[in-house]
Amino acid sequence: MHLFLTALLLQFWPADAAYLLRLFLVFEQRLTSGLYDELVQNLQAMGKLALGNVDCPDDFARHQPQYSNNIEFRASSGFEFRTMIVGEVAGSTQGTVLRATGNYFTGDPVIFFSFQPIDDSKKSVKDILALVTPTSASNRLANFFQNQTVPLRDAIDQEIELESRAVPFQEYVLRPWMRSLQENSDQDDIIMVHMAPKYGVPASVGSAVSTPRRGKRKLDEVVSRPALTQPSAVTSVASDSEVPKPDASQIRVGAFYDPRLLCDYGGEYFRQVKARLIQLDVRDATSRREGDQEDPLVPPWEFYERLRPGTLVLVDASLHVFVMNDTDSKGAIRPKKRKIYQINAHSIKILANSDFPVEERKILIPRGFEGNSAAVASPPPQEFSSFSLRTTSTFRPAPPTSSPAAPYSAIEVDEVPESDQSKKKVRSGGKRTASAGSALSG
DSSP states (O other): OOOHHHHHHHHSOHHHHHHHHHHHHHHHHHHTHHHHHHHHHHHHHHHHGGGGOOOOOTEEEEEEOTOOOEEEEETTTBBEEEEEEEEEEGGGGTTTTTTTTTTTOOOOOTTTTTTOOEEETTHHHHHHHHEEEOOOOOOHHHHHHHHHHHHHHHHHHHHHHHHHHHHHTTOOOEEEEOOSSSTTOOOOOOEOOOOOOSEEEOOTTSOOOOOOOOOOTTTTTOOOOOOOOOOOOOOOOOOOOTSSOGGGOOOTOOOEGGGGTTTTTOSTEEEEEEEEEEOOOOOEEOOEEEEESOOOOOOOGHHHHOOTTEEEEEEEEEEEEEEEEOOTTTEEEEEEEEEEEEEEEEEEEEEEEOOOOOOEEEEEETOTTTTTTOOOOOOOHHHHHHOSSSSOOOOOOOOOOOGGGOOOOOOSOOOOOOOOOOHHHHHHOOOOOTTOOSOOOO
């Protein structure tokens, strides 16, 4: 009877209302099917391998490598601390950055010598996933997500305390690995995860771009001069026929592809010659077929659709802190130093699909140009690779064009770098139990 009434509503309701109801049913199915409960059960069974089950500094702590200002975190065993994080991908307004330019800030084209396009030497262009509590999460899953933020906050507090003892008068501008959904709030609602670098120069090609040495000409030498042409428009993305997609046998972790396979690649932002798009270890557990040895890879030109807002993911990650000088707009060093807390994803697994709209992307035009035209991460632990859910959803996401979406391309100029966040107050709250109450549904 419930399904019959739902079918009637979908048929006779206005399009917008039917679409909203479809969204509700997609995420409600995760709850009613038991997928969320199984997910929490599996994560709790993983023990110290899951971030929601560890404590800082008991299970992991900061480590200062010799001859480096940066900081890493190691497990109690002494090895690099690797952990698994679960969450739902949020949209660009919450901090997710999925685009050809990644998180790279090219500078301000209006300021002379400030604009620096992405060329072969830029090896740290990364996408960012902002993870939030899954939609329609059960109390157990909502509490588990909250428990993931506690050791992250404790790690920051411990690191700052130890640093203040060593250098008592040094001040820092902090960019934590968590954010709040509301402004001026100390609640950690969002976990920021950086994906691996998306561009790299294949070793067989070489990392340096060679320039032929110019020789002098004889004064009476006849030289043909090219005709003057008007500046061309922004480089358009080649069609599928011009840039063929690799077949299944060519899609493997660490493979290199033509970057023009990304729909928003091109224009003044890019000056790459030998750099190629890298296949990261992003897998789809919802498309695994019986008999497959592992989950199929998701090629980077499908990230925009497959990692759309609402997608449920599991991340194998490590924790890092990058310390650097803070400079003003003129390049002068300020007294304060910058501390960037970064969660680096080594592998990502899609656990459930979403039907939220795919944000539209176009080639960005930097300000001032309106009129003109990696090393592969180490493999994840066996527990991550074998992680699966018996409770699966028959839902498959709709094509990007099937649902209305606010155009992502509304911002066609270079964005300013994300603002730094000051040190937040230490909260008195701790981890929640799996049975504790939650404001979320379920």
